[in-house]
Amino acid sequence: MKVVMLVATVVLSVTVQTTSARIFNLTFSNIDLPLVVVVLTSLSGGPIVGLWVGTLAGFLQDVMSGGLVGVSGLAKSLVGVTLGVLATRLMCTGRWYRLLLIVPATIMNVVLFIGVYRLIPFAAPAVDGVNVLQQAVLNVAAGFVVIGVSEQVPALWSRLRGRRVVLAIQRWRTN
């Protein structure tokens, strides 16, 4: 169940990443939503979860982009492992710690991504410091929303289930 939820979250993050820019008539989106999901799941699940979530998120991103398949996967899996290891050594459960860690994770992801492209005969995208910083800030904002949603969804779900049980009892009584 947990694996299914993780896979669904990653797929959702990639599809939101690719379709949201269309709504705002943009050619591209500078937010890396799959990376945010990788960071947050690695911090709560550890290095192995980080590794697999990073691999899957990166692979799907590569498939849906114009680059080589495997480059994002490699970068994100390493980011996931690093943050997972960090989470086992440090207490990173607080909301603000998790949000703060998105910044170095964004930088690490970009460095690895561009680094791999520099090693191969494929035109590497040029890195603009301002662009990376902007992406980090946007990722933190996206992380804030993702954490908010992930904290609210279980409570909402249990409330809905509770209401459903009450309604079922009422219906049973009236019958």
Next chain:
Amino acid sequence: MFKRRQRVGYLVLAVVLGHVILISAQVNVRQEVNLLQVVSFSALAGIEEIISFGTNAVGKAWFRYVSLRDAEEENAVLRESIDQLEVQLQQQNALARRARSLQRLLELRNSAELLTLSARVIAVDATPWFRTFTVDRGTGDGVRQDLAVIAPNGVVGRVVGTPGPRAAKVQLLIDRNAAAGALIERTRAAGVVTGVDGQSLLRMDYVSNLEDVQIGDAVVTSGTDGIYPKGFVIGTVEGVRRGDDLYKSILVAPVVEFGNLEDVLIVLNDERFVQAEGNE
């Protein structure tokens, strides 16, 4: 504890190695990871299509029923613009007639009419580093790699990667890895137009310093790349200066607004076109 750490280490090593092999395979053979890539791409494109359909429906409902307050005013403006366009159309028709008669005089063969397929843009690139779109047409509609994609006002890009049955990836002309054979329309100076990183501009390379290029000159496709049909508008020259080496440094502003693209046309009969160009 040590064993667990060792296990994680081995797993990381295996995954990294797997990725390196995957990347190397594509770089060396210049081939794609077909099956896995096509299956994942098609599955995700399906979800994207549903989301895009949903957001479009909401958007249409809003524009058709909710925001009708400014419709009357807009109507008047549009009528005025139609009047102007009709005048322009007449002028264009006159020019076209003249061009046709000149063409006959010069005994030039009419190029085959392009067979196009309309497609809807359903998603953008999943990373901020490349400029690609996903469209809702695939192999089931006759779409395949390297077909040109155009908009009514100019060139958009080309189909890249192996398309799925109902979706295909389009590399925009503003992508760093994109290129098209181009001509300065006024002087017929030939060059290659490529994307510029992080910008919505294009660069035109390999135009000799001796050529006459001015700001505002129209840049059109030359048809020599075998992908884009000849004579389609790419953009206008926005900046030009004499280069340090043999070639000018030219910046081109594309005519297509890539952010607003909703529908595009995929040119299906490129072979006929290339053949026709070759015979000329």
